[in-house]
Amino acid sequence: MVEVQMVESDRRADSGLDLRPGLGRRSKTGAPALRKLLLLVHIISSLGWLGAIAAYVGLTADLLTNDNPQAVGQIYLAMQLIVWSVILPLAVTTLLTGILQGLVTPWGLLRYYWVGAKLLLNVFAVIVLLDYTQELRYFGAAAGQAVLSSTELDNLRGSNHLVHAIGGMVVLIVASALAVYKPWGLTRYGLRARQRGQQQRQDSRAAVA
Numbered sequence: 001m002v003e004v005q006m007v008e009s010d011r012r013a014d015s016g017l018d019l020r021p022g023l024g025r026r027s028k029t030g031a032p033a034l035r036k037l038l039l040l041v042h043i044i045s046s047l048g049w050l051g052a053i054a055a056y057v058g059l060t061a062d063l064l065t066n067d068n069p070q071a072v073g074q075i076y077l078a079m080q081l082i083v084w085s086v087i088l089p090l091a092v093t094t095l096l097t098g099i100l101q102g103l104v105t106p107w108g109l110l111r112y113y114w115v116g117a118k119l120l121l122n123v124f125a126v127i128v129l130l131d132y133t134q135e136l137r138y139f140g141a142a143a144g145q146a147v148l149s150s151t152e153l154d155n156l157r158g159s160n161h162l163v164h165a166i167g168g169m170v171v172l173i174v175a176s177a178l179a180v181y182k183p184w185g186l187t188r189y190g191l192r193a194r195q196r197g198q199q200q201r202q203d204s205r206a207a208v209a
Helices: 007-014 032-065 069-104 113-143 150-156 160-181 188-208
Strands: none
Touching: 032 069, 032 160, 069 113, 069 150, 113 150, 113 160
8 A cells, every 4th residue: 555655765764763744753663674575565566466457458458359259268268367366466465565554654544645545546446356356257157158149259348347457557557656746745633643743742851851
């Protein structure tokens, strides 16, 4: 969910500093090694997810133009293999590592609007993908029949698979853009958390004085 954290931000996180604007105190987040591992796995799974969808777009485009029943059946076999063995595992890994990053880094899950938006996009993408796997299973079973009528072949060559694939790519591109540009700033929850932190530091200084 929390993708590329920027090199400078990661260095500050490794030093134990809170990355939230206006705060420079030590944060109680996860160890630097854990954060880096989660970030690495998250980036790899995100890129793999996007690359697998790009390959899937090619398959679905070929499906639209192919009028050979046997070839259509083979394409569906390849589509099911990619979805179940590559796309779905990478999507779930991306979502889980993103959530874990939010829990062990100062970015949090609800402190920033862009983080919350990315989380919603990833959850939405995984839910749609899980629903789509059932649709793909049905069409795959139909494509595996020994004989297909012209009507059945036309149904199997529908554009819905291409629409799903392109939609998935758009969601991932938007999520990546959010991770890079980090728009909108702090949420109300984030602002309250920052104010509490500032107040606690002021109280600590007053007690020491």
